[in-house]
Amino acid sequence: MKNATWIPLLAAALIMACFGEQAQAGYLGAGSYNCCPTEACTSCGDYCAAKECSSTCYKTVVETVWEKQNYTCQKTVYDTVCEKVPVQYTKNVYKTCYRDECYTVCKPVYQTCYRDVCYKVCKPVYKTCYRTVTCKRRRPVYNTCYRDVCYTVCKPVYNTCYRDVCYNVRRPICETHYRDVCCTIYKTNYKTCYRDVCRTVCKPVHTWHDVEVCCGEWKTVTEHCPGPVVEKCVCEPGTWEYDCSSCCPIYKPGCCKTVKVQCPGTTICRRIWCPKTVTRKVCCTTYQRECKTERVPYTVCERVPCTITKRVPYTCVRYECETRTKKVPYTTCKMVRECRTRKVPYTTCCWKEECVTKQVPYTTCTMVSECRTRKVPYTTCSYEQKTCTRKVPYTTCQQVCCTRYVTRTKCVPRTVCVTKTRCVPRQVCRKVPVTVCCPAPKTCTAPAPKTCVSN
Template sequence: MRQMLWAPLVATLVMLTGGAGAEAGLFCGMGGYKWCPAESCQPVGDYCSARVSSGPCYKTVRDVVWCTEEYTDCETVYDTCVEKIPVPYTRTVYDTCYRNECYTVCKPCYKTCYRDVCYTVRKPVYRTCYRTVTCRVRKPCYRTCYRDVAYTVCKPCYKTCYRDVCYTVRKPCYRTCYRDVCVTQYRTVTDTCYRDVCYTVCKPITETRCVDVQCGEWKTVSEYVPGPVVERCVQDPGSFVWDPNGCCCVYKPGCCRVEKVQCPGRTVCRRVWCPKVVQKQVTCTRYVNEVKHCRVPYTVCRQVPYTVTKRVPYTTCTWTCETRTRRVPYTTCTMVRECRTKRIPYTTCTWREECVTRQVPYTTCSWTCETRTKRIPYTTCTMVRETRTRRVPYCVPRTVCETRYETRCKRVPRTVVVKKTRCVPKVVCRQVPVDPCCPVDPCCPVDPGCAAPVTCAAPDACHGEG
């Protein structure tokens, strides 16, 4: 109510003041320009400085960010090389030589002589005679007969019947569904690089020189080898002595003695090696190692991932119950009696007598005396001395120089350029807004590390007139 009373009074006051009041503004002339101080109406400089001073202020903030950087580095790689090094060495070779030796052997000379000897032998004379023998024998007579035998058998009678049986089965119902699956696959990217490889080759050098070669020829030499000395039993001549019991002359053999007898020798042919030295030109090849370089390509494979979307099928299964009927067979058996007849054989035996006549042989012996003459050989031996020559082998050593190659491994360094990745700090400048402030001087310094200028303001001018 009080506000409504004051409103007509204020409206009357405004109408009374007229245009002078409108120039001063509202609120008792506080909004008019004539009450402003004179220094406030003076020019204050260019518009840009005033715009920067009245606008929002920014300051530059430097952040450290770690970035990935690829750089190239040189590494030393060692390759294993195999080289052959000639190593001289000496070895002893034994040559076989022969010298002549004389030796004496006793060569037996055998002679075979014969003498006649008479002896009596008794010669048996055999004669076969026969006599007749009669005997009675009993001879069996066999006969096979048959008789009928009745027997009963039980014969099974089978019958097949059927009955209905109900059963339940579970029938699967399959359904195929699909879902999308993101699969990461890799493809191989191949890069070809080259590296320097040192390898050693053997270069042949051919030389010709004269060498003494041991050679010879085979000659055939005949030798007489005496036979072995064996023992044999020799019986002296016997004589006839009168036997008063038998009233006849009985031959009595002589004594047996053992004497050594040398068997006849044999002539043996053998081959003898006759050595000789011959000059011969030999072509020798020696190898000199030579190092060569070549650029060998090698392939570097790297895997690059990429994403592929696939539709993967999967199967769902539901079961449904179903009742079915089937016929099950079963068998019944009944036994039926049946009479049968079979014939069984049996054997009867009867004896009958019979007279048998046969010829039985027998042998008679009678002795007859017979005089015989035989020639008995005997051997006489005489020893004969003989001088022979034989070749005896002996060894002569000699030294031979040879060269053999040994394989040695060594590591050869080489420099390979490798790409590596490292983290490098990097300064990033960004503008951050701050409270509005007044400029001190029209020229603002620029941060040398940033591309954007830095807005400078005096710390005491932040609360000036608006």
């Protein structure tokens, strides 16, 4: 509904604008003829006076126009998503186990024994003898002979001939031409300029001061250091005594005692510093800043375009048709009859008699009685008890946790940008013509002035 309200307003505004221009054109710039003076309305009236008295003014009218405007907004859209959800469940797992069970069985034990049995057999004894037999036999004798047979063969004779064949070829002819090409190059010009640069220079200033300096000299001093006191074991002198039993003198050593003895001393030379104060003149240097101006050269580089003309070669290729002749070989075949002779073998057979003596074997059989002994088996059976162990199966049940996946559907929201259209009001200013009539001249006694507003 909002989109439809502004359409009649816009149509009315366009109609009024069109009719206003037509009215203004029809009334020669005036809104209407109602406010023209009487003198101007007569057949001989003054047109200039009528134009000056009636003037058209324009009034600004503000109208509200609805315009379409696109805007973007966020819209929540729900998507259906399938996901697999793990579900825990308990499953019975059956397991077959085995236990050992003892049982007793009576097992038959079979034993095979043998006894000797005597029996007689008639044993044939075969003997091979030979007798001489003379007989005649015919033996075929084969002989191979040859006879000449003539036959005709067709032998192909090939001959190579040549014929002239004309063909056209296009021979390329390359021609080199030159054309003038204008190109722009940049030439670098270097120019040396100077600028004034102010720099600060530190100028040294020397001053002398009296300073007391502590100095001295080294002197060598000789000192005598006494040696250390050490303890020394000293033995007193011994005595000789005469021994009556051995009739010889015997030496008896004296007593040992500890005595402190001083070791000899040492002479040490060492240096001693003897200080003294001396007044000296010391030079102090201070720096005073001084500003100096100097001309420093610098180089200015500028690129100047230059137009040059150079000859650029280019190659044109044209083709000329040329007729050439070549020899094309072709082969002709002609069949020539030729008689040949070949040897055909054939076999002849003749019979030849001859006497042959050969030994013919024959066999004689004699039955001989013979006593033999053989082992006849017989079986004895005894039972013995035996304890066996067998595996007896039994089933155990255990619950195990398992995981399976179940497909579930859920809605997932997501935001989508949607473009919508809305009507936005806008103030439009346009000028509407308004006709104002001038007051009557003072010399005329005209009725009260009227203000005419054109439709």
